[in-house]
Amino acid sequence: MDPAHKLAPPPDRRQSETALLIARGTARLLHALGFSCVSELPLPSGRRADLVGLNGRGEIWIVEIKSSLEDLRADNKWPDYRAHCDRLFFAFTQDLPCEIFPGDTGLIVADGYGAHLHCEAPEHRLAAPTRKLMTLRFAMAAAQRLQRLHDPQGIVEF
Structure with missing residues (x-):
């Protein structure tokens, strides 16, 4: 098995x-903007964010992915994500x-190869305790996922 294949997590169905x-x-866009990303990050509220980006300045962005109009119409949980991101x-x-899409969110148009920032999101800075909590959740999830690659049966993600 090629070494790069060992680094890929199993598909999320x-x-x-x-x-x-x-x-x-x-x-890919977030990486180009200086962010590291974790997908499907459990939030303190019990929700699960599709994609969370964290940059070197400690800024936290949440991206909610919508694949269709029906997907957007069926989703009423996205306003809860504001409490966990900048x-x-x-x-x-x-x-x-x-x-x-709601006018008070940023818009990213994407495909499997890349994306562009169509509309910047308004900033609503997190309080320091929430930022710390989210940064720790991000770090713990990323570290646990890496550990699971080395020992698939030895760790359960939070």
């Missing part, structure tokens, strides 16, 4: 193929019109 491609392109974005394919 909760998302559609379109959502996975949007996530990959969006993660900026909130929606990422979607170019097939969806920007006008269907």
Whole structure:
């Protein structure tokens, strides 16, 4: 087995193929903007964020991925994510019109190869205790996922 294959986590079967491609392109954009990303990060509220980015300045962005109009219409939990990030974005394919998304969020248009920031998200800075909690959750999730690659049966993700 090639060594690079060992670094890839097993596929997560909760998302559609379109959502996975949007996530990959969006993660590439966030990386280019100086962010490290963790997908499917459990939040203190009990929700699970699709993609969370953390940069060297400690800024935390949450990106909610929408693969279709039905996906957006069925989702009423995204406003809860604001309490856990400095900026909130929606990422979607170019097939969806920007006008269907809330005006007080940022917009990212993505595909499996990359993405572009269509509309910047307004900033709402986290309080220091929340920032610390989110940074620790991000670090713990990333470290546990790396450990699981080395010992798949030895660790359970929080």
